[in-house]
Amino acid sequence: MPASTIADIRTITCSPGRNFVTLKIVCEDGTYGVGDATLNGRELAVASYLADHVAPCLIGRDAHRIEDIWQYLYRGAYWRRGPVTMSAIAAVDMALWDIKAKRAGMPLYQxxxxxxxxxxxxxxxxxxxxxxxxxxxxxxxxxxxxxxxxxxxxxxxxxxxxxxxxxxxxxxxxxxxxxxxxxxxxxxxxxxxxxxxxxxxxxxxxxxxxxxxxxxxxxxxxxxxxxxxxxxxxxxxxxxxxxxxxxxxxxxxxxxxxxxxxxxxxxxxxxxxxxxxxxxxxxxxxxxxxxxxxxxxxxxxxxxxxxxxxxxxxxxxxxxxxxxxxxxxxxxxxxxxxxxxxxxxxxxxxxxxxxxxxxxxxxxxxxxxxPGLGVDIDEALAETHPYRRAYLPVNRLEDGSMHDW
CATH class of the missing domain: 3.20.20.120 (Enolase-like C-terminal domain)
Incomplete structure (x- = not known):
């Protein structure tokens, strides 16, 4: 397989003071990229979307084909848009850009x-x-x-x-x-x-x-x-x-x-x-x-x-x-x-x-x-900060009726 073939995808959920969901995509030659999939208050929904529905579809694909993979995940889902779907796509997209820039040996903005x-x-x-x-x-x-x-x-x-x-x-x-x-x-x-x-x-x-x-x-x-x-x-x-x-x-x-x-x-x-x-x-x-x-x-x-x-x-x-x-x-x-x-x-x-x-x-x-995004995740340290359920607040008017938070 080409060195840029996607060989492994991991979803990492941790809470070093607040919850984060991180996607790690690893290529055949060991090059990897990371992406953020955090959706505040609904983190596990995106983690499941990635692990259960996205990752199986990407193993074996060429990590260099960023646009094609983006279109595949967006158009191929049929149930398009929404915060869960788009946060999952974003995590994949960030990780792939990270990989491409690392392979080019330059920071992503270049x-x-x-x-x-x-x-x-x-x-x-x-x-x-x-x-x-x-x-x-x-x-x-x-x-x-x-x-x-x-x-x-x-x-x-x-x-x-x-x-x-x-x-x-x-x-x-x-x-x-x-x-x-x-x-x-x-x-x-x-x-x-x-x-x-x-x-x-x-x-x-x-x-x-x-x-x-x-x-x-x-x-x-x-x-x-x-x-x-x-x-x-x-x-x-x-x-x-x-x-x-x-x-x-x-x-x-x-x-x-x-x-x-x-x-x-x-x-x-x-x-x-x-x-x-x-x-x-x-x-x-x-x-x-x-x-x-x-x-x-x-x-x-x-x-x-x-x-x-x-x-x-x-x-x-x-x-x-x-x-x-x-x-x-x-x-x-x-x-x-x-x-x-x-x-x-x-x-x-x-x-x-x-x-x-x-x-x-x-x-x-x-x-x-x-090279790449210039950010990494320490997986061993992340494991010492397990996920903790946490919700955003809700708002009520003074008469008790619900309002936008």
Missing amino acids: LLGGAAREGCMVYGHANGETIDDTIEAARDYAAQGYRAIRLQAGVPGLAKTYGVSSDRYFYEPADADLPSEAAWATHKYLPSVAPLFAAARDALGWDVHLLHDVHHRLTPIEAARLGKDLEPFRPFWIEDPVPAENQQGFRLIRQHTTTPIAVGEVFNSIWDAKQLIEEQLIDYIRATVVHAGGITHLRRIAALADLYRIRTGCHGATDLSPVSMAAALHFGLSIPNFGVQEYMRHTEATDAVFPHAYRFADGMMHPGDA
């Missing part, structure tokens, strides 16, 4: 056309129970060289607020064996955001980009109101202002505010983003390499967005492993319409399981110049 910039600007998460707490955290990020900072603060009158954690740097919302419940009140939230941005501009000036995540919680007209409230402070974006199932809602937001809009971390395919991009209803597309079908498919989404002057802003929370972070950086470094990359630090335990070459300096990250 195979994708080479570097289009010196590094990828990233944003950090400044959060706190109060505005003063958040501003203190934001000052810390600015001192570290961050050029873009996301601001999240507690909402007066609510016991718990999305994005506010007990640790300044590490935030993992999937925190319970069964879903925890939080309360939400839009009328308490909306008046709290503009004062946060006003305080941040006073403290940080105008040379730092400021971002905010709404997390799909508003109606279109409420999101429009928030956008207008924030216009004097020139936010880099407001993220996920409304649920994206009804994409016409973004048209209403556009009619009322010039605040830039970012959306797409829960998108699975180009079809989820097509209308938003073609009608120029968003400014940043946040689809991820792991949930949107891998590097192969994310490049298609970015190419479509580039036609409409829309830039990328890929999701990069800690529910994506260092494998995804590496892939996102190779992708972002190589495309013409990169905007910004979310960067949440992983714990020391996670970094030990996934040794990597990417690095941070002066507000930007670079994937490094190791």
Whole structure:
């Protein structure tokens, strides 16, 4: 058999502080690649999809045929798209690109056309129970060289607020064996955001980009109101202002505010983003390499967005492993319409399981110049961190009815 023939495929599930699913594809000559298959709160569904349905179909295939394998897994499944299927395809795609770049003896971004910039600007998460707490955290990020900072603060009158954690740097919302419940009140939230941005501009000036995540919680007209409230402070974006199932809602937001809009971390395919991009209803597309079908498919989404002057802003929370972070950086470094990359630090335990070459300096990250993705998995160490069931929270309004988390 040719040296590039796929000889073995392993699915590795571990929890070094949170759950990750990693795919390892090994060729006949021992060359291997890794891919991230993590779907927060539904990890075992993807692990089973890979082990029981995908792996048997790939043994004996040529690992170099990345596009053909992508089409085989997507078109051949009949039941297309969805987070489980697309996360599984993404893991295969990442691993195959890792193998191809290792065989070429170069970092992946070189195979994708080479570097289009010196590094990828990233944003950090400044959060706190109060505005003063958040501003203190934001000052810390600015001192570290961050050029873009996301601001999240507690909402007066609510016991718990999305994005506010007990640790300044590490935030993992999937925190319970069964879903925890939080309360939400839009009328308490909306008046709290503009004062946060006003305080941040006073403290940080105008040379730092400021971002905010709404997390799909508003109606279109409420999101429009928030956008207008924030216009004097020139936010880099407001993220996920409304649920994206009804994409016409973004048209209403556009009619009322010039605040830039970012959306797409829960998108699975180009079809989820097509209308938003073609009608120029968003400014940043946040689809991820792991949930949107891998590097192969994310490049298609970015190419479509580039036609409409829309830039990328890929999701990069800690529910994506260092494998995804590496892939996102190779992708972002190589495309013409990169905007910004979310960067949440992983714990020391996670970094030990996934040794990597990417690095941070002066507000930007670079994937490094190791062949392939430049990230690996220590399987022996991963075995010491067994899977632990963990769910994302759910949200209820103050009257007890369900709301978007």
